[in-house]
Each structure stands twice: as C-alpha cells, then as structure tokens.
Amino acid sequence: MSTRRSVALSANNLSKQFGSRVAFDDLSFEIEAGEVFGFLGPNGAGKTTTVRTLGTLIAPSAGEATVAGIPLTRDNGIEIRRRIAIMPESPGLYPRLTVAENLECFADLYEVADPPGRIDRALGAVQMADRAHDPCGTLSKGLRQRVALARALLSDPEVLFLDEPTAGLDPVASREVHDLIAELGRGGVTIFLTTHRLEEAERLCDRVAILSTTLRTIGPPAELRDRLFSKSLVVRTRTPLKEPRAVFDRLPGVDGWRSGPDGEYLLDVSDGRVAAPEVTRALVAAEADVLSIAEAQHSLEDVYLQMIDTAEARS
Amino acid sequence: MSRRRVMAIVRKELRDYRHNRYMLVTMAVVPLVFLLQPLIAVLRLPAEAAVPLRHQHELLYMLGIPALAPAVISASSIVTERQLGTLEPMLTTPIRRREFVLAKALAPLLPAVVVSYLVYGLFVVLLELFAHAGVAPALLQGSVILAQLVFTPLLALWGIWVGLAISTWVSDVRAAQQLSVLGSLPLVALTTMISLNVVHATLGLALGCGAALLVIDRLGGRVVSAMFDRERLIAGGR
Numbered sequence: 001m002s003t004r005r006s007v008a009l010s011a012n013n014l015s016k017q018f019g020s021r022v023a024f025d026d027l028s029f030e031i032e033a034g035e036v037f038g039f040l041g042p043n044g045a046g047k048t049t050t051v052r053t054l055g056t057l058i059a060p061s062a063g064e065a066t067v068a069g070i071p072l073t074r075d076n077g078i079e080i081r082r083r084i085a086i087m088p089e090s091p092g093l094y095p096r097l098t099v100a101e102n103l104e105c106f107a108d109l110y111e112v113a114d115p116p117g118r119i120d121r122a123l124g125a126v127q128m129a130d131r132a133h134d135p136c137g138t139l140s141k142g143l144r145q146r147v148a149l150a151r152a153l154l155s156d157p158e159v160l161f162l163d164e165p166t167a168g169l170d171p172v173a174s175r176e177v178h179d180l181i182a183e184l185g186r187g188g189v190t191i192f193l194t195t196h197r198l199e200e201a202e203r204l205c206d207r208v209a210i211l212s213t214t215l216r217t218i219g220p221p222a223e224l225r226d227r228l229f230s231k232s233l234v235v236r237t238r239t240p241l242k243e244p245r246a247v248f249d250r251l252p253g254v255d256g257w258r259s260g261p262d263g264e265y266l267l268d269v270s271d272g273r274v275a276a277p278e279v280t281r282a283l284v285a286a287e288a289d290v291l292s293i294a295e296a297q298h299s300l301e302d303v304y305l306q307m308i309d310t311a312e313a314r315s
Numbered sequence: 316m317s318r319r320r321v322m323a324i325v326r327k328e329l330r331d332y333r334h335n336r337y338m339l340v341t342m343a344v345v346p347l348v349f350l351l352q353p354l355i356a357v358l359r360l361p362a363e364a365a366v367p368l369r370h371q372h373e374l375l376y377m378l379g380i381p382a383l384a385p386a387v388i389s390a391s392s393i394v395t396e397r398q399l400g401t402l403e404p405m406l407t408t409p410i411r412r413r414e415f416v417l418a419k420a421l422a423p424l425l426p427a428v429v430v431s432y433l434v435y436g437l438f439v440v441l442l443e444l445f446a447h448a449g450v451a452p453a454l455l456q457g458s459v460i461l462a463q464l465v466f467t468p469l470l471a472l473w474g475i476w477v478g479l480a481i482s483t484w485v486s487d488v489r490a491a492q493q494l495s496v497l498g499s500l501p502l503v504a505l506t507t508m509i510s511l512n513v514v515h516a517t518l519g520l521a522l523g524c525g526a527a528l529l530v531i532d533r534l535g536g537r538v539v540s541a542m543f544d545r546e547r548l549i550a551g552g553r
Contacts, residue, residue: 018550049550052403052549052550055407056407057403057406057407057545057546057549057550058545058546058549058550059546078409078411081407081408081409082409084407085407086403086404086407087404088400088403088404088407090400090403091400092399092400092401092402092403092404092405093401094327094331094399094401095399096330096331096334096335097327097330097331097334101327101330104323104326105323105324105326105327106323106404106408108319108320108322108323108326109320109323109324109405109408109409109410110408110409111317111319111320111409135334148404151404
C-alpha cells in the first residue's frame, strides 16, 4: 500500500478570461509532490496561460489554487515565486551577456547562497560548464534551452514549470533534456510539463492532463489508453484462415473480431493475458500457420487525438 | 526592498550597456551635440565679450544631456525586454514591482550622471585652455556650476521616469524612443531658453524648478510602479 504524498499543486475550478475570451475554464486537479505531470493540448488550449497563472504572473478570473502548498493569492506571489521556477517556451536570455552573467543575475534575484557554486552545479547538470563564458547570443537554440533550464534549477525549486522544454531541439538534445527531467523527478522535484510532444509526455510523465480550454481527461498514460480504447489482440497468419468464424466465434475472452488484410485479424478482448492462450490453442487446432499474436498498442497520441476530436465535435 | 535583487538588475543592465552599440552611441552622440554647440560659440568670443557674459548662463545648455540621454535609454529598457522574451523569466523570480522599477531607473541614472559631469568637466577644461582671456572666469560662475551639479541628477531622473513610463506602455522600441524624446523636450527647451537668456535665471526660479523636480522625481517612481502591470506586460495587449 502506498502512502499518500503531500499535494504540491492544486487547482479548484480555476478559470481565466481575457475580456470575453476564455483562456481556460474550470480546471480542477491535484499534483503530488515529486510527480511529473504532463499538460497536453493543442495551440490556444490555455496551457501557457495556466502556467503563467499558477506561476503568479497572471491573476485567475475565478477559482482557487495552491502552489508549493501556498494559496494562490495576490499577497502570496513573492512567497510562491521563491519556491517555484518557470522555464518559458522562449529561453529569454540576455544575448549580450555571457551564460555565467545571465545566471549570476538570476542567482541574485533568488538570493541563493554561494552563487558561484550554485551556478557551477546548474551548468554541470545541463552539461554547459565549458560554455560559461560564451555570450548567450552566440549559442545554438538547443544550448540556449539548456541554459534556460540551468537558470530554472538555480533556486532548487520545489515545483518546476517547463513550458515546451524541447521545442526546436534535435533528438539528441531532446534526449538529454528528457534525461534531466527524469532525474529531477526522481530527485523529488514536482514537474509541471506542458508539451506538444506526446511521446515526451508518455515517456516522462506519471500522469497527464489533456486540455482544450477545459480539462478533457486526466490520469496515467496507460490508464487513459485502457479507459478510452478496448484492448485488442492482433493475430497474423501466413495465409488467411479458411474459416475464421469457426476459430474466433465463441472463443473464451474474445468479445468480437474483424479481418484485416493478408491474414491479419483484430480481436477485441477484455484481458489479453486470458485470451491469448485460448486464441493460440484455437489457431493450432485449426492448423493455422501463426506468424504472431500480439496485444495492440494504443499510444498516448491516440488518446490525445480522440479527446481533442471529441472536444472539437462538441464545440 | 531587497538591495541584492535591485543590484542584480542594475549590474545586469550596466553589463548590457557595455556591449550594446546603440546605448554607447546614444551616450556619446547626445553629450557631443550638447557640448559642441556652446563650446564653439564660447571659443569664438573675443575677450571684450567677457563682461556681458557675466549675465549669461551658456553652460546650462548642457543640462540637455541629463534631460535627454537617460530618457532615450530608459525608454527602450522594458519594451526591449518584452521583445526579447526576457521579461517573463525575470518576473517569475521573487522580485517586487518596486524593486524592478527602481533598478531600471538606477541603471541609466549612474552612467547619465557620470557622463554629464565628465562632459561638463571637459567643457570647463577646454574653456580654460582655449577661450580668450576673461571669458572662462566670466562664464564659470559659482551659481552656474552649483546649478549644473544639482540639476543634473534631478533632470536625469525626470527623463528616466518619462522613459520608463513610456516603455511600460508601448510595445515598439522605436516608438518608445521617439516618445521619450518628445517627453524630454519641455525640459530641454527650458534649459535652452535659460542658457540663451530668453528666460532669466534667478535664485527663485532655480529653487522653484529644483523643488518641482524633487516632487516629480519622487512621484515618478510611484507612477511608473503603478503603471507596471505584470499581466498586461506578459500576456500581451498594449
């Protein structure tokens, strides 16, 4: 039995409107300390505005929230900002200043102890120690993104908001950022990750939420897949079965089936581990040349597209 | 109010000025313009002109430097941060609005005052070295020197508040700079008129202007702080 950890971030009917335009509406969720939480949604869904609201840059229009355990109010802005860090989508570095000078400014803004040591550690964490004296304007986009991440780590935040941290990065740089996020998560930092990259969310996040102005769904990626899509087995045979109905109809654990091209069959099952042995036996009995029997995998992308399509159909 | 946070931004701004060609040009060209005109006029004066010069305040023309240069620099301060995307990370730190505005005012104030005093010193040296006999002592009156020293920071701060107010409001750097020049023109016009004897410099006028600038400079910080709306600056709009 797992013990319940403390809540690092919560929102309760949180909404934000700019005039008549609704940025996000009626958001309610809780994020536990140390959780890596993915926030997914199409452009204009309200992800960045949510981050800015929770980061005390923007006041909510309605609802309540707590950030790093502190109620989100106008008076608590500074106390909350001491405990969080936000890495916006654009790195926002001073191009004429060196990497170290950029970080030095922020170390002083957070009033951290031993700024040089802290800067060295942050740069070491993003493998940028050897570029400390380069002007930020001379760095590639990937390196600037890493400096921005180092800047976010300077204050040892309890909650770290990462807004599209791998946008525009090449696969190797993305992988390095992913590894760093995973390491931070293991280190107990609560991470609120907004991203378009679904494989990123699937790989890194304990839970994800899909936002399209309102919250469409929330849960661990695997649970969302199970919730939205029935499980299925994909059977491949060398040649099409002569009488597939005789093989699959009334088979225990198989709720339905349909034929695919070139000896492929898709079987709806309630539990793959129960159905697969039964299916194997039936295929052997029918003297079928079985190539493979595998559980069909639905990706987080399938979940995402399903939720966004549903949202668009409703609107 | 955290001194460390304020100084973090001041240091950052000063480092940025050092590498910013536009800032360096502004800091060089504006003083040069305000130095050359009175210098040429004064160096051409014959020795006989020394006596009537005692009633003129040619040197006050150079008060245009602190009135104009820091205004142009501070006008680009916040709007440039918005355009570079550096304002958002800055405002996600624990910095208070008043600290941010104070730092943004102190950063251009220091070089503006130093450059103004240096240019003034250079003017005095050139005057002593190259002006005709009697011209320098006639122009370098104690009251004028005192006015120059006292009004330089007061005018610079006025220009800075005007520049920062504009910078928080507009979303285009060039528009901000042009508006800041317009905002500084009344003071440049006043100092020019005094130096040309169109407006007669009296102790009463000096005390009145000094008091007014003190009040304006004190209120300026509050007004700019009130105008500094995080939400509008981050989420967009004008």
